[in-house]
Amino acid sequence: MNDPHSTDRLPYAVYAILACLVLWLALACWGFAGAGYAELTLTVVTLFFVMALGIPFVVWRVWRHHHRDPKAEPDERANLADWLSGTFETWQDRVKGSNAAVEIILPLAAAAVGMTAFTIIFHIVEHHAGT
Numbered sequence: 001m002n003d004p005h006s007t008d009r010l011p012y013a014v015y016a017i018l019a020c021l022v023l024w025l026a027l028a029c030w031g032f033a034g035a036g037y038a039e040l041t042l043t044v045v046t047l048f049f050v051m052a053l054g055i056p057f058v059v060w061r062v063w064r065h066h067h068r069d070p071k072a073e074p075d076e077r078a079n080l081a082d083w084l085s086g087t088f089e090t091w092q093d094r095v096k097g098s099n100a101a102v103e104i105i106l107p108l109a110a111a112a113v114g115m116t117a118f119t120i121i122f123h124i125v126e127h128h129a130g131t
Helices: 012-032 038-067 080-085 097-129
Strands: 087-089 094-096
Touching: 012 038, 012 080, 012 097, 080 097, 087 097, 094 097
Parallel strands: none
Antiparallel strands: 087 094
């Protein structure tokens, strides 16, 4: 990592975007709630989403609390704009930060948007099926 604009750490903004997309996906799934056991199933799925977000967050907080060395420099992460213009180091190669952001965020964003589209279509079809 000789380049000062090269890092192997994600900015906190990327984690926040991913967390928001997971919540969006969970809310979009709730668009299918109806009679029967759908609410129970969606509650369990939502709890899985919450655990998928919560467990890594708690582990990170515990590690951060116990890993701090008073003599070490603080965890300095680049802001999102600097990170996007720099390079991101993976175990295979270096990629531009903006390309890395797209590759990291796009799959979850596609799932959230797709589930929202399915929910909208489901409600349109359900509304017109009754007439």
